[in-house]
Amino acid sequence: QSVLTQPPSVSTAPGQKVTISCSGGNSNVGNNFVSWYQQLPGTAPKFLIYDNDKRPSGIPDRFSGSKSGTSATLAITGLQTGDEADYYCAAWDSNLGAVVFGGGTKVTVL
Amino acid sequence: EVRLVESGGDVVQPGGSLRLSCATSGFNFRAHYLGWVRQAPGKGLEWLGRIRNKANGDITDYAASAEGRFTISRDDSENSLYLHMSSLTTEDSAVYYCGRVFKSQYVDFWGQGTQVTVSS
Numbered sequence: 001q002s003v004l005t006q007p008p009s010v011s012t013a014p015g016q017k018v019t020i021s022c023s024g025g026n027s028n029v030g031n032n033f034v035s036w037y038q039q040l041p042g043t044a045p046k047f048l049i050y051d052n053d054k055r056p057s058g059i060p061d062r063f064s065g066s067k068s069g070t071s072a073t074l075a076i077t078g079l080q081t082g083d084e085a086d087y088y089c090a091a092w093d094s095n096l097g098a099v100v101f102g103g104g105t106k107v108t109v110l
Numbered sequence: 111e112v113r114l115v116e117s118g119g120d121v122v123q124p125g126g127s128l129r130l131s132c133a134t135s136g137f138n139f140r141a142h143y144l145g146w147v148r149q150a151p152g153k154g155l156e157w158l159g160r161i162r163n164k165a166n167g168d169i170t171d172y173a174a175s176a177e178g179r180f181t182i183s184r185d186d187s188e189n190s191l192y193l194h195m196s197s198l199t200t201e202d203s204a205v206y207y208c209g210r211v212f213k214s215q216y217v218d219f220w221g222q223g224t225q226v227t228v229s230s
C-alpha cells in the first residue's frame with residue numbers, strides 16, 4: 001500500500017488530454033513539493049516534473065503539474081503513442097523522513 | 111553527459127548479504143547528494159535512502175524498510191556510490207536503481223538498474 005494514492009490506469013485517444021491524480025496527506029503532498037516520473041516499459045524512470053509544476057530541461061510543455069492542498073495532478077496534452085508509460089508521483093514525507101511514491105498510473109493511448 | 115551505471119546485482123540466498131556499486135561520470139560527484147530506489151517485479155518505485163555530500167557531512171537518511179539492514183556509502187575519489195545490504199529476504203528481490211539527487215529529494219538522473227534476486 002503506497003503512501004500516495006494514484007489511479008492504477010487511465011486511457012484516452014491520441015491527441016487528447018489525460019490527467020493523473022496523486023492524493024496524499026499533510027505530512028507529504030500538503031506541505032512539501034511534488035515531483036513526477038515517467039517510466040517507459042523496460043526502462044529506468046525519467047524525471048518529469050519537480051517543485052509541483054516545474055519542468056527539467058528537455059521536457060516538453062505538453063507535460064504540466066499542479067497542486068492544490070493534499071492533491072497533485074499531472075496533465076499530458078496532445079497525447080502520443082510514445083507517452084504510453086507508467087507515471088509516478090513522489091513527495092518528501094516530513095513524518096517518515098523519506099521520499100514516498102505513489103503506486104503508479106499506467107497511461108494507455110487507445 | 112551524466113551517466114550512472116549500477117553493478118553487483120546477483121542471486122543471493124535468504125539471510126545473505128550483497129554490495130551494489132554505482133559508477134558515475136559527467137558531473138561534479140562530490141557536490142551532489144545521491145540515492146537508491148528499488149522496484150520489485152510488477153510493483154512501483156520504493157525510495158531506500160540518500161547520502162548527502164561532504165559539505166553536509168555525508169549524512170545518510172533511510173526509509174523504514176532499509177533502516178538497520180542497508181548502508182549507503184560514497185567514495186568521492188572514485189565518483190562511486192554503494193549500497194550494502196544484509197539479512198536479505200525474498201521481499202528484497204527487485205531492480206535497484208542509483209540516482210543523482212537534485213534539491214535534496216528529486217532523482218534527476220537514474221542508472222539503468224541492477225537485478226537482485228533473493229532465493230534459495
